[in-house]
Amino acid sequence: MSVLLQRRGFMQIGALGLGGLTLPQFLAAREQNASRSDTSVIMLYQHGGASQLETWDLKPDAPTSYRSVFHPISTCVPGMDICEHFPLQAKLAHRFSLVRSLHHDVGIHSDGGIVALTGKRPTVLDPTSQSRSEHPDFGSVASFLKGYGNPPLPPYVTIPRHPYMTRPAYLGLHHAGLDTGNPNSTGYQPPQTKLIAGRNGEFLHNRRNLLQQFDRLRSDLDVAGQMEGVDQFRDMAFEMLTSPAVASAFDIGKEADSLRDRYGRNEWGQSCLLARRLAEAGTPVINIYFNTPKSGQEFTNWDDHIGNAGRPGHFADYMKVRLPYMDQALSTLIDDVFERGLDRRILIVVVGEFGRTPRLSSNSTGTGRDHWPQAYTALLSGGGLKMGQVVGATNSKAEYPTERPYTPQHLLWMVYRHLGIDPTATLTDYSGRPVHILESGGVIPELVS
Numbered sequence: 001m002s003v004l005l006q007r008r009g010f011m012q013i014g015a016l017g018l019g020g021l022t023l024p025q026f027l028a029a030r031e032q033n034a035s036r037s038d039t040s041v042i043m044l045y046q047h048g049g050a051s052q053l054e055t056w057d058l059k060p061d062a063p064t065s066y067r068s069v070f071h072p073i074s075t076c077v078p079g080m081d082i083c084e085h086f087p088l089q090a091k092l093a094h095r096f097s098l099v100r101s102l103h104h105d106v107g108i109h110s111d112g113g114i115v116a117l118t119g120k121r122p123t124v125l126d127p128t129s130q131s132r133s134e135h136p137d138f139g140s141v142a143s144f145l146k147g148y149g150n151p152p153l154p155p156y157v158t159i160p161r162h163p164y165m166t167r168p169a170y171l172g173l174h175h176a177g178l179d180t181g182n183p184n185s186t187g188y189q190p191p192q193t194k195l196i197a198g199r200n201g202e203f204l205h206n207r208r209n210l211l212q213q214f215d216r217l218r219s220d221l222d223v224a225g226q227m228e229g230v231d232q233f234r235d236m237a238f239e240m241l242t243s244p245a246v247a248s249a250f251d252i253g254k255e256a257d258s259l260r261d262r263y264g265r266n267e268w269g270q271s272c273l274l275a276r277r278l279a280e281a282g283t284p285v286i287n288i289y290f291n292t293p294k295s296g297q298e299f300t301n302w303d304d305h306i307g308n309a310g311r312p313g314h315f316a317d318y319m320k321v322r323l324p325y326m327d328q329a330l331s332t333l334i335d336d337v338f339e340r341g342l343d344r345r346i347l348i349v350v351v352g353e354f355g356r357t358p359r360l361s362s363n364s365t366g367t368g369r370d371h372w373p374q375a376y377t378a379l380l381s382g383g384g385l386k387m388g389q390v391v392g393a394t395n396s397k398a399e400y401p402t403e404r405p406y407t408p409q410h411l412l413w414m415v416y417r418h419l420g421i422d423p424t425a426t427l428t429d430y431s432g433r434p435v436h437i438l439e440s441g442g443v444i445p446e447l448v449s
Contacts, residue, residue: 038282038345039284039345039346039347039383039418039419039420040278040279040280040282040283040284040285040286040345040346040347040419041138041142041279041284041285041286041346041347041348041349041383041415041418041419042272042275042276042279042286042288042333042346042347042348042349043285043286043287043288043348043349043350043351043415044272044288044290044330044348044349044350044351045113045116045117045163045287045288045289045290045291045351045352046290046291046302046350046351046352047109047113047163047289047290047291047301047302047352047353048109048291048301048302048303048304048352048353049109049112049302049303049352049353049354049355049356049371049372049376050302050352050355050356050376051302051304051319051355051356051369052100052355052356052375052376052377052394052398053066053067053068053069053355053356053358053369053398054068054069054070054083054304054316054319054323054356055082055083055086055323055377056082056083056098056100056377056379057098057100057375057377057394057398058070058071058072058081058082058083059358059396059397059398060072061396062358062396062397062398063397065359065360066358066359066360066397066398068083069314069315069316069319069360070083070084070085070316070319071084072084073086073087073090074090075089075090075091075093076090076091076092076093076094077093077094077388077389079390080093080098080388080389080390082098083323085319085320085323085324085327086323086326086327086331087327088327088328088331088332089327089330089331089334091331092331092334092335093388094387094388095334095335095338095343095381095382095387095388096334096348096379096380096381096387096388097379097380097381097385097386097387097388097389097390097391097446097447098377098378098379098380098389098390098391099377099378099379099380099391099392099406099411099444099447100375100377100390100391100392100393100394100401101375101391101392101393101394101401101402101403101404101405101406102351102355102375102376102377102378102392102401102406102407102408102411103373103374103375103376103400103401103405103406103407104121104354104373104407104408105373105374106121106122106125106353106354106373107354107371107372107373108125108126108127108129108131108371109129109165109303109353109371110126110129110130110131110132110164110165111125111126111129111131111165112353112354112371112373113163113165113166113353114131114133114135114165114166115353115408116351116352116353116354116408116411117133117137117138117163117165117166118133118135118136118137118138118166119138119408119409119412119437119438119439119440119441120133120134120135120439122134129165131165132164132165132166132167133165133166133167133169134169135169135170135429135435136166136167136168136169136170136171136175136427137163137166137287138285138412138415138416139156139158139177139285139287140156140166140167140168140169140171140175140176140177141171141416141421141427141437142155142156142284142285142419142421143155143156143168143171143175143284143285144168144171144172144175144427145421145425146284146419146421149282151243151245151246151249151281151282152243152246153245153246153249153278153281153282153283154178154283155283155284155285156175156176156177156178156283156284156285156287157177157178157180157275157278157283157285157286157287158177158178158179158180158286158287158288158289159179159180159183159271159274159275159286159287159288159289160179160180160181160182160183160267160271160289161179161181161289162176162177162179162287162289163287163289169429169430170427170428170429170430171427177285177287180250180274182267182270182271183252183267183270183271183273183274184265184266184267184269184270184271190247190250190251190274245281248281249277249278249280249281249282249283250274250277250278251277252270252273252274252277255273255277259273259336260273262328262332263328263329263332263333263336264325264328264329264332266325266329268288268290268325268326268329269325269328269329269332271288271290271329272288272329272330272332272333273332273333273336274286275288275333276333276336276337276342276346279342279345279346280340280342280346284419285419290326290350300318300322302322302352304318304319304356304368304369305361305368305369305370305371306361306362306363306365306366306367306368307365307366307368308368312365312366313365313366313367314366314367314368315366315367315368315369316367330348330350330379333348334348334381334382337381337382338382342382343381343382343383343384344382344383344384345382346382346383347380347381347382347383347385347414347415347418348379348380348381348382348383349378349379349380349411349415350378350379350380351376351378351379351408351411352376353373354371354372354373354376355372355373355374355375355376355377355398356369356370356371356372356376357369357370357371357372358372358375358397358398358399359397374399374400375394375398375399375400375401378411380414380447383414383418384418384449385414385447385448385449386446386447386448386449389446391404391406391444391446391447392404392405392406404446406444407440407441409438409439409440409441409442410441410442410443410444411441411444412438412441413438413441413442413443413444414443414444414447416437416438417443421437422437423436423437423438423441424436424437424438425437
């Protein structure tokens with residue numbers, strides 16, 4: 001009994017606390033056999049479901065009860081019109097493509113998010129949006145198959161936090177995303193540098209001694225060889241803790257003030273900048289929870305039904321505040337990736353769990369749009385794909401796809417393809433059964449060079 005308590009104490013004391021990743025979880029990881037490519041995906045996940053009619057699929061000729069509340073503007077790509085509150089994106093439309101024909105059949109936030117991020121439809125839907133995924137999302141899959149590189153950057157990073165509806169499931173907790181916190185917060189320090197800030201070499205030496213004590217304890221306990229093979233991961237954990245390259249990748253303070261200003265001194269802007277730094281350094285997946293920032297003025301998320309977040313009035317009033325922040329952060333990210341010559345290595349994806357109802361809803365408290373998975377839009381930039389085009393189309397009221405209908409599984413297929421992961425490969429679930437990474441979908445041919 002006392003030995004078990006001692007072991008538990010060492011496990012707690014020895015936790016390195018790398019964000020959501022502790023040393024015991026790190027040491028539990030098995031060696032990855034798949035080779036890492038140098039490609040990365042940055043996803044801007046619009047939790048809540050952005051309206052297709054107020055972003056990238058405006059219908060100015062629809063009846064007044066359907067049409068966008070905003071006006072369309074032309075872009076540098078002939079025939080591609082987007083929202084008037086996206087003037088910066090309009091100037092660089094040749095550097096992104098829009099897929100306007102995404103659709104599925106789950107109009108619940110958490111369950112729709114599970115579809116969008118895992119490619120799996122929940123077997124039982126939860127109308128309260130409290131469900132959690134039975135399968136890992138694409139970031140956890142990438143973490144499992146690609147592992148830690150050199151330097152040992154975490155393979156899956158979530159900014160500022162992970163999507164609440166997904167979990168690594170049968171892949172293990174150590175394949176969850178590493179939460180960074182808000183990079184725009186006052187005195188922000190990334191997870192790795194928090195640990196060594198103000199510490200001297202003696203602290204790191206003591207940490208190494210602690211790990212060596214853990215090894216000796218492990219040798220005493222491991223009579224059955226159940227902890228065999230942790231040495232490599234112990235050393236990698238220590239390297240991740242002390243690596244200047246890892247610390248540098250997380251340190252957005254190294255960027256010029258002019259570039260930080262260009263991204264925007266707010267949560268979305270600095271999150272996009274941090275994502276670019278991590279992707280450039282070699283992190284395979286960065287998922288930005290592109291939800292509700294605070295930038296001098298708090299505003300609501302993308303769930304633009306009547307009275308969103310208890311706030312009365314017209315949803316356009318909130319979108320008019322929100323969209324310029326998005327336009328600045330996203331357009332700067334796209335430009336930055338292309339200007340650095342990273343557009344083949346880095347794929348940017350902007351998507352939510354669904355779109356919004358084409359018909360406007362109004363009552364005495366306000367006007368809004370409800371959940372609508374039957375048609376919505378995703379933006380893709382870079383990744384060596386064909387840019388400057390619109391893929392697919394919806395009908396005159398943005399209700400349903402009429403050309404090139406695609407699903408979230410098609411979009412994830414393109415993500416896995418870029419990461420060098422075979423979407424038809426299988427993982428092993430809790431019961432030992434094989435589970436295909438994606439059970440449907442395929443390449444979106446219009447995007448492939």
